[in-house]
Amino acid sequence: MSSQALYQPAESPATPETSASKTVPDNRVTPMMAQYIEIKAANPDSLLFYRMGDFYELFFEDAEIASQSLGIVLTKRGKHQGQDIPMCGVPVDRADDYLQRLIGLGHRVAVCEQTEDPAEAKKRGAKSVVRRDVVRLVTPGTITEERLLEPGRANYFLAIARRRVSDTQWCYALAAVDISTGHFVLSETDGAGLSAEIARFEPREILVPDVIHDDPELAAFWRETRASITPLSREGLDPASAERRLKEHFGVATLDAFGSFSRAEITAAGSALFYIEKTQIGSRPVLNPPVRDNAGAALAIDSATRANLELTRTLSGERSGSLLATIDCTVTPGGARLLADRLAGPLTHPGLIHDRQDAVASLVENGDLRDRLRRILKRSPDLARALSRLGLGRGGPRDLACVRDGLFAARDLGLELAITPNLPKELSGAAELLQSLRTDVAERLAVALAEDLPLLKRDGGFVRAGFDQSLDELRELQQDSRRFIAALQARYAAETGCRTLRVKHNHMIGYFVEVPQNVGEDLLKEPWKDTFVHRQTMAGAMRFSTLELGELESKIASASDRALRIELGLFDTLAQDLIDLSADIARAAEAIAVVDVTAALADLAVRLDWRRPTIDTGLTFHIRGGRHPVVEAALKREGAAFIANDSNLSGKDAGHILLITGPNMGGKSTYLRQNALIVVLAQMGSFVPAREAHIGIVDRLFSRVGAADDLARGRSTFMVEMVETAAILNQATSRSLVILDEIGRGTATFDGLSIAWAAIEHLHEANRCRALFATHFHELTALADRMPRIANATLKVTEWNGEVVFLHEVVPGAADRSYGLQVARLAGLPLAVVERAKTILSELERSDRESPKRALVDDLPLFAAPVRTQPTQPKRDPLREALDGIDPDQMTPREALEALYRLKAQQ
Structure with a gap:
């Protein structure tokens, strides 16, 4: 249209x-x-x-x-x-x-x-x-309509408050609320972890008090975040007002029953309720009591790392192709949201991880139970969001049916789990909630609701015949009236002799008799003029009303209005019955989601041969036969196999660093990412794509992979790389996992080499973390001989009939070259360019043989002593000084050749 x-x-x-x-x-x-x-x-x-x-x-x-x-x-x-x-x-x-x-x-x-x-x-x-x-x-963070929401994605808005912990440091409190489901979560973090905590919730909207919004240190962050930013004035945001608002909303005299909250958390929670009251204007959503996320309970993953690893969205913003899309085998909307929530915030407590693993393992071993549970789950609609719409007064008859069907599914799940012996902790807890749920309301809804339901309650017709006697009587009166209209039309047609006479209705003049214009002229005369009262003349037709039609219209309208009022009253009663049970229904919805996620992860493990990882509090990191889940799925669709690889970064007091060299297109980035993704999957409680995995808890995960610029902020590709690397080096601990790819490649060769070199030293000596470091600076492989926790690895490659073959296999050792020319040819560079590059490369390699870079590296003082010692001054060497003044990345081929001749002349 x-x-x-x-x-x-x-x-x-x-x-x-x-x-x-x-x-x-x-x-x-x-x-x-x-x-x-x-x-x-x-x-x-x-x-x-x-x-x-x-x-x-x-x-x-x-x-x-x-x-x-x-x-x-x-x-x-x-x-x-x-x-x-x-x-x-x-x-x-x-x-x-x-x-x-x-x-x-x-x-x-x-x-x-x-x-x-x-x-x-x-x-x-x-x-x-x-x-x-x-x-x-x-607003983006307060929508509840089914058509406006993604079924498998939570729709959080965040309210932020802060408290000072020292003269230079703040502690930030976050209240995350999804009014479409009732979830209400509180957490605290320091300034360094603020962006990571915000990224974990992936909010659609953020409420920021003016004082925080205008903070110069944070102003750029608010401008650049993808979420909608809503500034709030200070009025009504003090802790006392916030606490009072919380008590009034939940009808309690004290907040102690909900947990122990800081003043900043209470302020953030009160701000969230204030915003709900402001946007919903008299409607009261069904909210769960606030739950506190303990600091450090979730694996910290900053926004850059989430983007690099494509956990929930690809770099282009699409869900398809992300880790979440690959592993999502859930069959309910609530289960899909819980899976996304667990993936966004993997755990750091081994005991809680083991509980989730035990539940998945039980359904891996009991395939019949898993299949029965998944068949029941497929009948479960979005219970939480339907209940929320009813609580806000925006629900319709289909929402009543949705809750009805969800309650019946909850009952059947509870019965299925009740007859299963030796359930693990997570499934037994869900079973208890489901078995304690009342279903009498669902049974009443089954009796009350008709088979075909309208979208809107104002349309009526959603109450089943036989449920309410007075409603049935009014409906019968409406039906009798329609029969009377048909009989009246037949009588008028017979009396006037006009077979085309029709009794019609519109909203302007109500019921009327319509006849052709020539017949209408006759009805204006005796003996019809007292019976038929002229109303309108149309093109080729005339319209009349009669006393009988007027009386009938009044009776029909009255019956219809009264019937709709009865239906709306029944709707309100049935909806209120559900709202009165909202706390129990919300817990049942959460239990359904837990069962769905557990069964989905078990199904995934069985189909893809994923194994249960060992999780403990040590610094072990040993993976045998690890695979990248997303790449493996893509290759499988094409009929190709994924080459599995091992990884060992284990250490007793500090983590090891694996320095990876190898050709372009050899699979370094895939190898880096797959190890990080295995950590995320393991700590969220899932089985992992590996033959065996033993992982000591990771507290923070950092990834610097790929190249991107940020032109809107005036940042080049190299600047973005340095900002992200700085965040890693400043925040990583001995329990962290760091993956770095091609650090220093965005600037001049010696600048980049020195930055990469210093970064590895800092990771080894200061951070002492487990790390994977991929590089094309082959000079760095010498570090493995001088630092005890660094090892070299490379991606195997071979040549066959002049063609390069990538084997994608990680083996100990260092690469001797990057095969850049072969990759350039595969990419489609003109043959003349490739041949010219070969000539230039040959000259550069000959020059290097005559004045080897290795000798240069060995002479550098930083390799001769740990970073904590002062370097000695090297002897003056004019040839080396000339080399330092050359930037190959900025030279044309002709300029490079001329520079080589000048260097040769200085020998």
Whole structure:
């Protein structure tokens, strides 16, 4: 449908103000526009969806923004202070589609509805404006509509507060709330871990007090984050007000039953509730009591590492191709969200990890139980989000059915688990919750709800016949009326002799008799003029009303209205019954998700031959036959096999560093990433793609892989690389795992070599962490001879008939070259360029043989002593000084050849 056809200005008897604007001089404000301006002034930071009949209208700048964002026609409506009023609109019944697009573009929307019957407005005068008010603010972090949400992704918003711990340090508290499911989580972190903690929740919106938003040290972060940032004033955000708001919301006298919270956490939680009250305007979502995440309970993964490893999204922002998409075998929306949550925040407590592993192992071993559970789970809809919509007053008949079906699935899961002996801790806990759940409400819903349910409760017809006697009587009256209309039409046709006479209905004049115009002329005369009262003359037809039709219409309208009122009353009663059980239903929804994730990970392990890793508190890191899960899945689709590789970074008091050299396209980056992903999978409680894995708990995971720039912040590829490397070197501990790829390659050769060299030394001497370091600086392999916890490894490659063959096998040792020319030829570089490069390479290698780089490296003082000693001054060497002044990366082939001749002349 074209945008021109999509939008037509509202024309409704509900808005007597539509004609008022035409009679008021240009220099005056119409009553309708005065109302609009007043409401808009109260919501200046939102696009105002102003309800007029069957459309939400937007005016002035809002209309211009929406028109451009949605691709709909911008028109005008009258004048305001002598100027045309820009206007556009969207149909009410399709508003969700447009809201989704606007929210996706970062806009906020205030939904303004008519709050009184138009008939009441008319009683105040012909030009009276129907009362309207904003009933809801729609923001990225507070949407609940099914069509606006991703089923398998949580929709968190974060509220942030902080407290000072020293003159130079702050502690930050985060309250993460997903009102679509009721999840409410509190956590604390220091300034260095703030970005990692925010990245763990992947929020759609962040509430930031003005004092934090304007902090110069954080201002750049708020500008650059992908989440929508909403600044908050200080008013009402103090700990005392926040604590009072929390107690009132949950109806408790003290927060002690929920746990021990810091003042900053209470402030953040209170700010979150304040925002919910502000956006939901009188509606009260079903929220779980806040749960505290203990500091250090989750593996810290900063946003750069998450992006590099493509945990939940690829670098292009797509879910497909990510680790999450590869391992997600869940069959319920709640299970998919829990899996994503566990992947985003792997555990650091071995006991809790073992509990999850035990549950997965039990379903790996008991395939029949796993299959039965998954069959039941497939019948379980999104229980948590349906309950949330009902609690907010936005639910419909299908949400009632959703909760009904979810409760029945919970009952069946509980019965299945009840007859299974020796359940592990995680599954037995879920079984207890499911078995204790009341199902009498679900049984009542099964009796009450019809088979085919409308989307909206206002449409009626969702209560099953036989459930309510008074409703059945009114429905029978409606049916009798329809039969009477048919009989009346037949009688009128017989009496007038007009076989084409029809009794019809529209919203303007109600029921009427329609006949061809020639027959209508006769009905205006005796003996029919007293029976048929003329209403309208159409092109080729005339319309009449009768006394009998008027009486019948009144009876039908009365029966329909009364029937709908009864249905709506029954809906409210049934919804309230569920809301009264919301705490139990929420716990059941969580238990269903736990069972789903456990069964899905067991199914994954069986199908892909994943094994249970050993997790302990040591510094072991030993993987046999490790594989990259995403790459392996892609190769399997193409019918190819993945080459598995071992990795050993184990140490007693400090981790080892594996220095990896090898050809381009040999698989270094894949090898780096697969070891990091195995850690994430292991600590989230999953089996892993390896023959065997023994991992000492990793507290922080760092990844610097690949090349990217950040032009918006004025950062080159090399600058981004250095910023991320600095974060790693400043934060990694002896329990961390670090993977680094090609550090220093973005600048001149000797600059880059020196940076990579110093970074390895710092990792070895200061951080003392487990690390994988891939490089093309072959000179660095000499470090393995001089530092005890560094070992060399390389990717095997062979040549066959002049072609390079990558074997993707990691073996001990160092590479002798990078095979860059062969890769360049495979990439399609012109043959002339490749041949010329061979010539230049031959000259460079000959020069190197005559003045070897190895000798240069051996002479450098940093290799002769640990980094903690002072280097001695090398002897002056003019040839080396000339070499230092050459930057090969910035030279043309001709310039490089000329430089070689100059160097040769200095010998």
